[in-house]
Amino acid sequence: MSKILIYPTNSLVLADLVDRFGHEPLSIPQEIRKKVTSVGLDSPPLNITPEDPKIGLKYAAVEVPSGVRGRMSLIGPLLERADAAVVVSDPEATFGCMGCARTNELVNFLIRAKKIPMLELPYPTNEDDARDFVYKIAEFLQSSEVLKHE
Amino acid sequence: MSKNVKIAQLSCGTEYSGIQPEIEAAAKQVNAEMVFADVDYNDIASIEKDFGLEVASPDLKLLMARAKSIVDGKTDVDAVFVATCFRCAEAALARSEVRRYIYEKTSLPVISYSFTERTTSGTLLTRMEALTTMARRKSLLARERQTGLTAGIDSGSTTTKCVIMKDNEVIGTGWVPTTKVLDSADEAFNKALESAGIKQNELDALGTTGYGRFLIGDNLSADLVQEEVTVNSKGAVFLADxxxxxxxxxxxxxxxxxxxxxxxxxxxxxxxxxxxxxxxxxxxxxxxxxxxxxxxxxxxxxxxxxxxxxxxxxxxxxxxxxxxxxxxxxxxxxxxxxxxxxxxxxxxxxxxxxxxxxxxxxxxxxxxxxxxxxxxxxxxxxxxxxxxxPVYSQFIGAVGSALLVSGLVDTSKK
Known part of the structure; x- marks a missing residue:
């Protein structure tokens, strides 16, 4: 089982696809779940504290907005664990949506800079493209470059 | 208990900056609640065209769609708080235009703020207090004349000021450097009473403002404890006529x-x-x-x-x-x-x-x-x-307090 970072990092469709092919999807809902259920923090629904943007300083400098650094405190550790990545560009918000464009730019850059096996796909706009989209992801997830991390 | 005020939050990044609880805590202190306008996917998808500003961040599209929902009357709120991350240029553009849009298209009080992870509820309290006052006390704020015999104390960070007003005129003033908040307030108050030639028990009402307003208000049983934005606005237009x-x-x-x-x-x-x-x-x-x-x-x-x-x-x-x-x-x-x-x-x-x-x-x-x-x-x-x-401009907060608190005296008499 390889650890596959997905982008958009909250896409349920991508997370499900990765899971169906026997890999571990690295997605932000897992990290948010920890923030919601951790004992001792008291700010539901999302228990990000002012300490989290400081953790994000590992990935972005202090002059980067706090919202970007707070997001990076969740996404950055996922990126560090990733063996491979599936990135979908220009997705519809209903497919998966990251709220901050600056964070998205940074995450996409860091994925590429990590030099891990990566599949980049445009978001499909018709049914034929959607089938092709799923086939390409399946092919990637079963490829030797991904499976060698198992 | 004062009327609960619904403040619409139009924001990007507050949760991921870890300051959403601080915003809610500040609102709670002034008996207000933060609410989020309901919008559907189509509202967000079409907002750039509808609003006229193209942005890359989906959360800013959501912010603009929520603003439109308020302007269109689909969301019922008393005030609007617009907040985005400090140092985000795209968000600064959206924040500024949305604030202007709300100001021009509605009669709702609106403020905007750019935050960092260091923003605390204490930082936001005065802003929330002013916002809720505008929503809650419009009739009081419409007051143009001071009546009766009232006093205002403004406990500033550097100086403490006090005025005594009678029938729309300032009749006594006191001004001292702020050292210990209560002692300085007492000193300024006594000076003002002395220069007006009256005793404290002759006053109809007392208002406090400034950094030490809560402490002094409690100590002197003030009739009105009010932040500086409201009292300075009233004091300024009153004194400048x-x-x-x-x-x-x-x-x-x-x-x-x-x-x-x-x-x-x-x-x-x-x-x-x-x-x-x-x-x-x-x-x-x-x-x-x-x-x-x-x-x-x-x-x-x-x-x-x-x-x-x-x-x-x-x-x-x-x-x-x-x-x-x-x-x-x-x-x-x-x-x-x-x-x-x-x-x-x-x-x-x-x-x-x-x-x-x-x-x-x-x-x-x-x-x-x-x-x-x-x-x-x-x-x-x-x-x-x-x-x-204006004349007495250095006493602005104290004058605003004395003016506004006289409205409460009239109300109670009625």
Whole structure:
């Protein structure tokens, strides 16, 4: 089982696809779940504290907005664990949506800079493209470059 | 218990910055709740076209869609709070345009704020208090005359001021440096009572404002405890006799600054600056000390000087003062240094705060710093409009308090 970072990092469709092919999807809902259920923090629904943007300083400098650094405190550790990545560009918000464009730019850059096996796909706009989209992801997830991390 | 106020939150990044609980805590302290306008996917998908601003961040599209929902009357709220991350240029554009959009298309009070992860509920409290007052007490804010015998105490960071008012006139004043909050308030209060020739038990009502307002309000059983944005707006238009129509009130304080757009005496958009001491009265105090003159003499000195003769490399209270000291060491005239200090403070307020409010004439400058003549002159040079300094401008908060609290006396009598 390889650890596959997905982008958009909250896409349920991508997370499900990765899971169906026997890999571990690295997605932000897992990290948010920890923030919601951790004992001792008291700010539901999302228990990000002012300490989290400081953790994000590992990935972005202090002059980067706090919202970007707070997001990076969740996404950055996922990126560090990733063996491979599936990135979908220009997705519809209903497919998966990251709220901050600056964070998205940074995450996409860091994925590429990590030099891990990566599949980049445009978001499909018709049914034929959607089938092709799923086939390409399946092919990637079963490829030797991904499976060698198992 | 005062009426619960619903404040619509239009924001991007508050949760991931870890400050959402701080916003909610500040709102709770003034018996308000933050609410989020319901929008559907199609509203977000079409908002760039509808609103006219293209942005890359989906959360900013959501922010704009929520603003439109309020303007279209689909979401019922009493006030609007617009907040985005500090240092995000795209968000700053959206925040500014959305604030203007709400201000122009609705009668709702609106404020905007750019935050970091260091923003606390304490920082937000005065802003939330002002916002809820505008929503909750419009009838009180519409008051144009002071009636009866009332007092106002303004506990500022540098000085504590008190006025006694009777039948729309100031009849006594007290002004002391702030040391211990309660002691300074007592001293200013007693001075004002003495100069008015009355006793405390003759007063119909007392109002407090400023940093120490809660403590002094509790101690003296004040009838009204109110933040500075509201009382300064009322005090300014009252003293300047500009109660009808538009006005802009500017108060450069010892620790923070206020720039307030006022219409018919009621504050609309406002900004509170408090991050940089270089843009505060403190900068001028240090300059006066370095020049060996009293702060009361600095303004007249500045009027005689020319700020352009001094090269200021920084607005910072450390490095800016260093520039002034360097100029003195190379033979600069003290009056030019005084003028440069005033211009530096005014320019920073102009660049960082006055861009966030609609500057409409008359521009009324209030607070102790308004008496430092070089400062309003520097603002006039920057804004190219006449800056009005009303009589008693240094007592502005106290006058506003005494005026507003007289409205509560009338209400209780009815």
């Amino acid at each position: 500009k109660q009808k129509g538009d006005a802009t009130v500017i108060d450069i304080g010892g620790m923070d600054n206020k720039a307030i757009s006022v219409h018919d005496g009621i504050p609309g958009m406002f900004t509170l600056g408090g991050i940089c001491a270089g843009a505060s009265g403190r900068f001028l105090e240090i300059t006066a000390r370095r020049l060996g003159v009293e702060i009361t003499e600095l303004g007249d000195l500045a009027i005689k000087g020319n700020s352009k003769n001094i090269e200021m490399n920084s607005y910072c209270i450390v490095f800016g003062i260093q520039s002034l000291v360097n100029s003195l060491s190379t033979g600069a005239k003290p009056e030019d240094v005084a003028a440069a200090a005033c211009y530096s403070v005014a320019e920073q307020v102009f660049e960082q705060q006055l861009q966030e409010v609609e500057v409409k004439e008359p521009v009324i400058m209030v607070g102790g710093s308004s008496l430092i003549a070089g400062l309003p002159k520097a603002l006039e040079d920057l804004l190219h409009v006449k800056v009005h300094i």
